Structures are given as C-alpha cells and as structure tokens.
Amino acid sequence: MTLARPTMAGTGSxxxxxxxxxxxxxxxxxxxxxxxxxxxxxxxxxLHATWLHHIVxxxxxxxxxxxxxxxxxxxxxxxxxxxGLHQRNLEExxxxxxxxxxxxxxxVSNLRxxxxxxxxxxxGEVVWHADFSFKERPTAARMLVAMEVPAREKGGNxxxxxxxxxxxxxxxxxxxxxxxxxxxxxxxxxTAMKVRPGMSRDLDIxxxxxxxxxxxxxxPETGHNLLFxxxxxxxxxxxxxxxxxxxxxxxxxxxxxQPGFWYEHKWSTGDVVVWDNRAALHRRDAFDAASRRVxxxxxxxxxxxxxxxxxxxxxxxxxxVPSARRHGPHPKHA
Numbered sequence: 552m553t554l555a556r557p558t559m560a561g562t563g564s565x566x567x568x569x570x571x572x573x574x575x576x577x578x579x580x581x582x583x584x585x586x587x588x589x590x591x592x593x594x595x596x597x598l599h600a601t602w603l604h605h606i607v608x609x610x611x612x613x614x615x616x617x618x619x620x621x622x623x624x625x626x627x628x629x630x631x632x633x634x635g636l637h638q639r640n641l642e643e644x645x646x647x648x649x650x651x652x653x654x655x656x657x658x659v660s661n662l663r664x665x666x667x668x669x670x671x672x673x674x675g676e677v678v679w680h681a682d683f684s685f686k687e688r689p690t691a692a693r694m695l696v697a698m699e700v701p702a703r704e705k706g707g708n709x710x711x712x713x714x715x716x717x718x719x720x721x722x723x724x725x726x727x728x729x730x731x732x733x734x735x736x737x738x739x740x741x742t743a744m745k746v747r748p749g750m751s752r753d754l755d756i757x758x759x760x761x762x763x764x765x766x767x768x769x770x771p772e773t774g775h776n777l778l779f780x781x782x783x784x785x786x787x788x789x790x791x792x793x794x795x796x797x798x799x800x801x802x803x804x805x806x807x808x809q810p811g812f813w814y815e816h817k818w819s820t821g822d823v824v825v826w827d828n829r830a831a832l833h834r835r836d837a838f839d840a841a842s843r844r845v846x847x848x849x850x851x852x853x854x855x856x857x858x859x860x861x862x863x864x865x866x867x868x869x870x871x872v873p874s875a876r877r878h879g880p881h882p883k884h885a
Contacts, residue, residue, distance in 0.1 A: 569594070571601055578713040578831065578870055579814035580605040587823060588619050595626050602692075603773055604870060606830050607711045607814055610823040615696050617652045620849050627692035627825075628851030630655040652847075659695065659846040661838075670845065677835035679712065679808055682828050682850065684781030685738035687762045691853035693828040699845040700818040706838030709816045709824070711831050714777035715868035717807040718767065721778070729766040729803075730863055737761035737785040756787040762855075763789055766803070769859035770829060775868040777830050778807055779856050807832070829853060830868075 570583040582601065585594070587610055602608050615623070624630050632654050649664055660670030683689045701707050718726075737759040766788075768779035780786070783804055788796040816824060826833065828850065838844060859865065 569598070571605070573605065574607075574609075574814050576814040577716045577812045578605060578711060579607040579609065579816075581609045581611065583611075585610065587613050587615060587623055590623075590626065599627075602825060602827065606713060606715070606870060607816075607824065607826040609816065610825075611819065612821045613696070613823045614821065615823060615847075617656045617847055620694070620696055620847050621653050621655045623823075624655060624692070624694060624849040624851055627694075631690065631850060631852050632657075655849050657848040659844075659848050661840065661842075661844050672835075674707075674838050674840045674842075674844070676837045678783070679804075679832045679834040680782040681779070681832055683853075684764065684779075685736045685761055685785070688855050689764075689781070689853045690828050690850040692825060693850045694823065694825040694848065696847040697818050697820050697822040698847060699843045700820055700822075701838050701842030701844055703817050703819075705842045706836045707818060707842075707844055708836045709818070709833060710835070711814045711816065711826055711833045712808060712812045713814075713870065714779065714807070714830050714832060715770075715775055715870065716812050718776050718778040719867040720812075721806065725802075726767070726863060729799075730858065732766045733763040733789045734766055734779075734781065734800075735759075735761050735763045735787045735789055736781045737787075756785065757793070759785070761785070764856045765858040767858045767862050768829070768856040769862050769865070770868075771854050773830075773868060774859075774865065776859075776862050776865055777868070778803065779829075780804060780807060780832065829856070 569585045572581040572583060574580055580601065582598070585598070590598070598608075621630065649667070649669060650658060652658070658670030659672050660668070661672075661674040662669050681689060682693055695709075721729075735756065737756060738761065764779055764781065766779060768777050769775070770777060780800075780803060783800065786800060787793070788799050791799065816822075
C-alpha cells in the first residue's frame with residue numbers, strides 16, 4: 552500500500568499515542584506503535600474514532616493468538632459466531648473443530664487435514680460483498696489475523712471498497728431515485744459462488760426469504776450515508792420488475808466497484824486488519840493452491856440498516872474520494 556504523511560492520534564499528552572499513516576486510497580490507514588494485546592481504555596477510544604474515520608485499519612507485525620483475537624473483538628462489541636449467524640451446522644466448517652479454537656473465531660483457509668477443510672473459502676476468488684448482509688442485522692466490526700499467508704506474488708490480496716465514497720459520488724438524480732428503495736438480500740450462494748445447501752441459482756429471487764435493507768444506509772455512529780449493496784447475487788430491488796431490478800443493480804454495482812474507491816491489502820504474516828463491515832465491501836483474489844493460507848476471523852453484532860429521514864441533506868463522510876488520477880482502470884481488475 553502507498554502511504555501518505557503520518558499523523559498522531561491520542562486523547563491526551565500521555566495517553567493513546569500512536570501513529571496513523573493513511574493509505575493513498577479512498578479508505579484505509581496503517582496504525583503504528585501499538586501492540587493490540589496491551590490496549591488500555593483511552594487508547595482504544597482513540598483507536599475506535601480512527602477506525603470510524605478510515606473504515607479499514609491495518610496493524611503490521613502483531614502476534615495475536617486466537618484468544619487474543621477474542622479479547623480484541625470484545626472491545627468492539629458483542630462477538631457473534633459464524634455458526635450462529637448461519638443458524639445451521641455447516642459441513643464445510645467441520646475441520647475447524649480440530650484446531651480447538653474459541654467459538655468466536657472462524658478459520659479462513661485452504662488447508663485440509665485428514666480430508667477435511669480446516670477453514671472456509673478455499674483458494675479461489677471471493678467476490679465483492681459485505682459480510683452477513685443476508686441477516687436482519689449484518690455484522691459491524693470485522694477483523695482478520697494473518698497466521699500464515701502465501702508470498703505476495705502467489706496472490707490472495709484483499710480489496711476493500713469505501714461505501715461512503717460510492718454514495719457521495721452518485722449523481723444527485725440517482726440518489727433521489729434510490730432514496731426509500733430497499734434491496735432484498737437472499738442467502739443463495741456464498742461469496743466463493745458456491746450454492747448454499749437447499750438453494751438453487753434458478754430460484755425466483757422475489758419469493759426467496761431474506762431481509763430487505765435500504766439502498767441508502769445512514770451509519771449509526773458517524774451519521775453519514777453510505778451505499779449498502781450487500782452482495783450482487785441473490786439480491787432484488789423490491790417493487791421493481793426483475794428486468795428493472797437487474798438493470799438498477801448493475802448500474803449501482805458498476806459505479807460502486809470502480810477502482811478509485813478501493814484499497815488493496817497485500818498480506819504479511821502477523822497482519823491484523825479491522826474494517827467497518829457497515830461501510831465497506833471487500834473481495835479476495837484467488838491464490839496458488841499449493842500455498843498455505845490461514846487467517847483467523849471474528850466479528851461483532853451489528854444493527855438493522857436504516858435510511859435517515861433527512862439522508863439526502865446530510866454532508867459527506869470526511870474520508871475523501873481519491874483524486875481523478877486513481878479512477879483509471881486497474882491493471883488486473885478493469
């Protein structure tokens with residue numbers, strides 16, 4: 552990541568001192584000078600404000616265990632397990648039991664032991680999404696700890712997209728059009744495009760159960776608006792014909808996933824990445840199947856998205872859209 556000039560954050564002359572180096576992108580910052588295992592209350596308060604501003608925070612060279620991750624996630628809110636969010640036992644997660652990890656921790660990995668996957672999502676591409684957008688209350692803080700990752704040239708980079716910036720850059724007439732609209736989010740396929748048990752790609756999305764979330768979501772902590780798309784597959788704009796729904800979704804997704812709204816994270820072992828799942832979409836590149844990749848994930852409970860009555864009159868989020876020179880085609884994902 553390209554880094555801009557660092558700043559210092561803190562709540563006083565002695566407390567909560569750390570360095571914040573914003574990414575040269577629409578979102579993201581690297582935080583330096585902190586050991587996430589030894590946060591005090593004042594430091595976390597300042598860190599939380601930094602997180603709300605930059606949306607994605609990166610901490611390099613950490614040494615977190617699964618138990619340390621549980622302590623960290625509890626600072627952000629009430630932890631929620633992936634199995635609880637799915638509300639069913641998933642066979643693909645059976646191998647995780649071998650690792651004897653706390654229930655708050657999910658493993659994201661391509662490794663297998665005795666024929667069982669020890670984690671989820673394998674080594675293929677993971678498409679753009681917000682985690683658990685198919686729930687009434689999608690998760691809020693989401694975090695990953697890199698226990699083992701391939702060499703950078705082997706792939707596996709993760710991309711994050713600024714949903715505030717995507718909303719702010721919408722044409723005024725499109726903002727007015729989508730204000731008050733909702734998108735149904737059905738859990739038909741996972742983010743690796745694998746069909747969920749009991750589902751089919753041929754289902755009529757209009758009849759598949761799933762929560763409906765506003766296209767314009769007003770963040771409960773920052774008060775700024777963002778474009779809430781969730782995930783492209785299994786979504787439907789309520790009240791429209793299927794043809795019109797697809798056309799509008801295609802337009803919104805094409806706008807939101809422009810490279811100018813991205814931050815690309817290239818992993819190293821020991822990285823901890825914490826993002827605001829309410830305000831970002833993310834995706835992952837495929838990587839060399841012969842490589843070892845093990846990340847620990849955790850998340851906290853979120854809220855039911857709402858559009859504020861005065862949403863169209865609210866100011867933009869202060870994390871600015873990058874300059875026009877970064878809106879050109881990405882060399883790999885144009």
